[in-house]
């Protein structure tokens with residue numbers, strides 16, 4: 030079995046070497062106007078598009094390394110079938126992980142993180158895989174394997190407009206030294222992270238990431254499998270064990286103002302007190 034594979038690989042290597050020297054008179058040699066992919070590969074899925082519709086790559090390149098530079102391999106190439114199995118499974122993962130708490134995907138979601146609609150078509154597959162499998166501090170690690178990740182990539186590509194509007198990476202600057210820690214950082218940030226329009230808060234992932242807690246994009250994780258509301262959060266902060274007896278989260282000690290401030294940080298609190306005192 031392994032010997033057969035080795036022989037196949039050797040044959041492939043020989044053929045591609047020959048192609049590099051353009052001495053390989055392949056019977057499938059592409060005619061003018063056809064992608065050069067056909068110099069080396071057989072046609073498949075022709076009814077659904079050309080090679081680059083699904084795999085990207087440079088259709089004019091004669092060397093594999095150049096032709097493959099932006100290539101999509103494996104299930105990620107199945108993005109061209111929006112109703113297909115790979116995209117369906119990828120979307121199920123996106124729902125389960127609630128990626129829309131932080132990202133816009135298919136025109137829906139919160140924009141505390143990068144809009145994936147705007148970046149995915151401009152990214153290499155390896156970079157997308159890395160972003161998802163070895164995420165930045167402010168993105169949870171969902172423990173997806175490579176196949177599951179490629180299906181997610183297929184689902185992201187299937188929903189994003191092909192025009193790359195903004196390929197830039199979003200960078201959050203935190204100036205810990207200069208900023209007074211707010212109530213969230215003092216009382217919650219030791220265990221939770223939060224992304225806000227002004228940047229990230231919190232330093233540890235001992236507890237769940239709280240981005241988008243009150244939005245429709247957050248999973249229904251409140252006790253009783255319901256959505257989190259500000260009222261429910263106030264009860265939770267009053268005493269977590271009253272709602273979930275076995276929870277490891279300790280009861281926080283907070284003033285009423287701190288509770289309001291934390292709710293504002295979470296995106297749904299009363300307006301901050303006016304800085305100019307009311308003269309009436």
Ligand code: HEC
Pocket residue numbers: 041045048049064065066067068069070080081084085086087088089090091092093096097100101102103
């Ligand atoms: C000069 C020959 C050559 C050209 C031109 C070429 N390829 Fe390839 N391709 C290969 C070889 C050899 C491999 C196997 C080694 C590898 O994976 O890089 C391969 C692998 C692939 C794979 C991955 C297979 C896998 O199992 O991961 C895909 C997809 C692919 N090519 C698509 C394309 C597309 C699309 C084009 C045109 C834009 C193209 N190739 C142009 C030679 C070529």
Ligand code: HEC
Pocket residue numbers: 066067070071072073074075077078079080081082083084102103104105106107109110
């Ligand atoms: C409609 C989408 C689509 C089109 C068009 C398409 N492919 Fe694919 N291709 C795929 C998918 C999906 C896979 C399998 C991915 C997986 O491993 O699950 C694949 C697999 C491959 C592989 C890997 C070898 C294999 O058999 O698994 C190569 C090489 C390849 N395609 C090259 C090409 C080339 C060259 C063209 C143009 C002639 C092309 N593809 C056209 C979607 C497409």
Ligand code: HEC
Pocket residue numbers: 122123126127128129130131132141142143144145148152157160161165167168169171181197198199200201224238240
């Ligand atoms: C709690 C917030 C959060 C969640 C949930 C989240 N991410 Fe992220 N993600 C981030 C942050 C922060 C970055 C870093 C770039 C930025 O600021 O958006 C990022 C970056 C990315 C990037 C790289 C973007 C680029 O510019 O190249 C991809 C791809 C990505 N996330 C995919 C996902 C997917 C898929 C999911 C769900 C499985 C997910 N993310 C869930 C916060 C999140």
Ligand code: HEC
Pocket residue numbers: 213216217218219220221235236237239242250251262265266273275276277278279281291
């Ligand atoms: C000592 C660590 C710690 C501190 C401090 C802490 N939490 Fe938690 N929190 C946790 C852990 C661990 C969980 C997961 C509990 C569970 O699954 O029952 C949690 C769960 C939660 C949840 C439920 C999230 C979900 O999706 O299930 C919310 C909301 C929450 N915390 C808010 C806060 C807020 C707001 C603060 C600050 C006032 C805070 N926590 C302080 C550890 C902490």
